[in-house]
Amino acid sequence: MAVTADHAIPNRSPLIAFLSRWLLTTNHKEIGTLYLWLSFTLFFIAGAMAMVIRLELFQPGIQFAEPLFYNQMVTMHGLIMVFGVVMPGFVGLANWLLPMMIGAPDMALPRLNNFSFWILPFAFTLLISSLFMEGGAPNFGWTFYAPLSTTYGPPSTDFFILGVHLMGISSVLGAINIIVTIFNLRVEGMTLMKMPLFVWTWLITAFLLVMVMPVLAGAVTMMLTDRHFGTSFFSAVGGGDPVLFQHVFWFFGHPEVYILILPGFGIASQIIPTFARKKLFGYHSMVYATVSIAILSFLVWGHHMFTTGMPLAAELFVMYATMLIAVPTGVKVFNWVATMWRGSMTFETPMLFAIGFVILFTIGGFSGLMLALVPADFQYHDTFFVVAHFHYVLYPGAIFGIMSAVYYWLPKWTGNMYDERLGKLHFWTAIVAVNMTFFPMHFLGLAGMPRRIVDYSLQFADFNMVASIGAGMLGLTQVLFLYIVIKTIRGGDKATSRVWESAEGLEWTIPSPAPLHTFSAPPQFPIPEEAYQHD
C-alpha cells in the first residue's frame, strides 16, 4: 500500500519514518491493517500452543508437557484465541470496512482509534511474558474460576489481570468508536434499515461489548483485591462466594461468545448474496434475529453453571431461554439457504468459506441445543463434547468467517487478486482438517473424557490420535493461508473496483486498492449502477 505524502516526515531515517507512520496513524485503513496483522500473528502464537496441546494428547501418558505447563498452554491458547485473534480480527475488519460501507471518510474518533489499537500489543506482551515468569503463566483455564485463579493462582495472575484490563479498555473504546461512527457518519439516505448487514451486526456487537467488557473488568478487579487487598468476594473462608465469580464471569461470557460470532453472521450475509447473484433473503428478519439473539444472550449465562447446584427453577428458566436462542439462529440459517435458492452460484474461495461457515456453524448450533437440555448437560458438561461444540462455532464459525472476509475484501485492500487455485486448496484442506480435528471430540466427550486433562485413560486413545493428526494438518493449512496473503500483497492480477461481478455496496464503488482517503465528498446513495463502472 502506498505511503502518501502527508505521512512522510522530512529528514528522518526510513526506519523512524516507518515507525512514526504506523505508530501515529489515525487512518482507519492503516489501523485496520494493524489490527489484522496483530490478530494474524497471535493466531500463529496461540496456534503453536494448540499444537503443544495436541502433541501431548496424541497418546496417553505424559510425553512433552508436564501437567502444570499443559494447563498454562490450555489457558493461554484460549485467552489469546478469544481476546487476541477473533476480537482484534473482527475489529480490524470493522476498521477497514465500516467507513467504506457507510460512505464515511474515516472513523468518527480517529485518535481514539489509534489508542485502542496500540493498547493491544502491550496487553498481549504482558500476558505472554507471564510464560517466562517464576511460577509460570496463568494455568486456570480461560474461564479463570475462583478460587483456583485467586487464592491458588500463580504470581503472574496479576499480569493477567492487568492484561485483561488493557484489552477491555481497548475493546470498549473501539466499540464506542464504532457506535459513534455508525450513528453519525452514514451517508445521506442510508437509514438504519438500509445499512449493509455487516454494519448492522457490528453495531449490535459494539453494544454488547460496551455492556459486558466492564463486567469482565469488574470480575478481574475483584480478583485483584481478593488477592492483595484482603477482600473476600470469591473466598468462602472470608464469607465470600466462589460461585459469584462464575455468575459475574458468564454474565460477561455468554454475550462474549456472541461478540465472537455476530460479525461473522454479517460477513456471511455480505458474501453469500454476491456469489448467489441474488439479494439477501429476508433482510429485515436477519436484523431482527440478530437483535433478539443479542438480547437473549443476556439471559442465559446460567447454562454454563448447571452443575454448580442451581435451584430447579433457575435451571428450567435458563434451559428454556437457551433453547429459545436456537429460533433466531435457525432463522438466520434458513435465510442464508433461501438466498442461495434459485440463485446463480459460483464458488470462489470467499463463497466456499462462507458455505463452510454456515454448515459447520450450524453443527455447532445443534450441539449447543443439545447442551441446553439440563439433564443431558449433566453428562456433557466439562467434557470434550463441550470442546467440540465451541470449536465448531469458533473455528469454522468465527475464524472461517474472518478468512472468507479476507479473501473477499483482500483484492479491495491490495488491488491484487489472490491466487484462486491456492485459495481453493486452502479451503479444502482446512475443511477436511477442521472436521478431522474437532468431530472426534464429540465422541470423546460422550464416551466420558473430561476436558482440560493432560492425560487420559486408554479407551480414548484412538480418537485423540485422529484429532491430533487433524490438528497438525490444520496448522499447516494456515501457513498456506499466510503465504497466499503475502503473495497477494506483493502482486497478482489487478483487481477491478467492483472485484466481484455482482457485489453490492459503497466499498465497491471506489478504486482497488482503496486509496488511503476515501469519500472526502459523500457518495450518492442509493448507489447508482454506473458508480461501479469507472474502470
Next chain:
Amino acid sequence: MTSLINRLCRGLILSTLLAFYNTAFAAAMDMRPGVTDISQRILQIHHYSLAICVVMGVLVFGTMFYSMYAHRRSKHPKPADFHESMLAEIVWTAVPFLILIGLAIPATSALREIEDNSNADLTVLITSSQWKWHYQYLDADFGYYSNMSTPTEQINNLETKSKNYILEVDNALVLPTSKKVRFLTTSDDVIHSWWVPDFAVKQDAIPGYINEAWTRIEVPGLFRGQCAELCGKDHAYMPIEVEVLPEEEFDQWILDQLLAIELASGQAVADRAKTWTLAELMDIGQTVFIDNCATCHEADGSGQGSTYPALAGGEIPTGDMSTHIERVMDGAVDTEMQAWAPQLSDLELASVITYERNAFGNDLGDIVQPLTIFESR
C-alpha cells in the same frame, strides 16, 4: 457388468469402513447407557435430541447441497429475484419453536426427578481436595480418603499402562444396590466436580457450599469416573471408583469398616508406646512420601521451581524440627501444601517427617517419634 462390479466395490469399502468403526471405535463413541434409571433416561433424551438435529441437518444441508448443485451458474445462469416472504419467515420461526417444545417436555420431567433429593436411604459426604476425594458415611459416622493408585512409572511411560490406567484408586467408594443414595459435595480448596458417567451424576464440589445429588444403582459392579472441573496440576489424576455391592454384603462391609477402625485405634496406641528406629521410620516414610508428597515435591525431593519448593537441602526440612512438624501437619495456608494431620496417622506423619530430614542428602540424623506427633495434635 461394470455397474455390478462398481456396486460390489462400493459395498466392500462400506463394510470395511463399518467393520473398522465397530472394532476400533465403537467402544467409545456414544454416551454410556449407565446403570441407573436416570442415566438411561438421559441417554434417551440425548438420542432424541441428536435425532432431531440429524433430521434438521439433513433437511437444511440437503436443501443447500441440492441448491449448490442445481442453482450453480453453469446450470442456472439467471438468478431469480425474490428476496422476502413473510410466510416463509413465520413458518421457519414457528416450526422450530414447536420442535423445541417437544424437546423441552422430556427434559423438564427428567430434570424434576433428578432434582428431587428427598427420602434418601443413605448419605455420603464427598469432600474434595487437591487431588483426592474423601468419603464420609454420615449414617455410620466414618470416612476415608480415596487416592489414585496408578504408579507414576506408568504415567511417565516407563511401564506398560494397566487396563484401568488413571481410573483406579486405593480405596473405592462402596455403595449398596437398590438404595437411594444421597451425595453431599463440598471442597477443602478449589472447585472440583464429582462425576460418574454410569450414574449420570456430576456435581460440583465447591468450597463453602454443600451441594446435593442422588442415585439409585440397580446392579452391583465397579464403576469409574473422574474429576470434571479443572482443579490445578493433577486434575487428570483424580479418579473416582465406586464399588456397588448387594445390600447384605454392603451392610457387612460397613460392620467390617467399623471393626477395622477400632483395631486401628488400638494399633495407634501401640505405635505411640513404641520407640522406633531410624531405619524403620525411613522405610515407612518413603512409602508415605511417594504416595502423598512426590507428585509435587518429586520423588527425589527436588521440587518444581518456585511453585513446589525443593525439600533436598530445603530451609524447613533442614531447619528447626518443630517448624517442620507444624508445616507438614497444618500445611501452608492458601497454597497447594495442605494440612496432612487429618489425613495421615501419627506413625505415618512421624515417619514421613523423619524421612524428609534424612533422605535427599539432608542426613540430619533426626528421628521423630509417633508420640511427638500425638502430643502436637
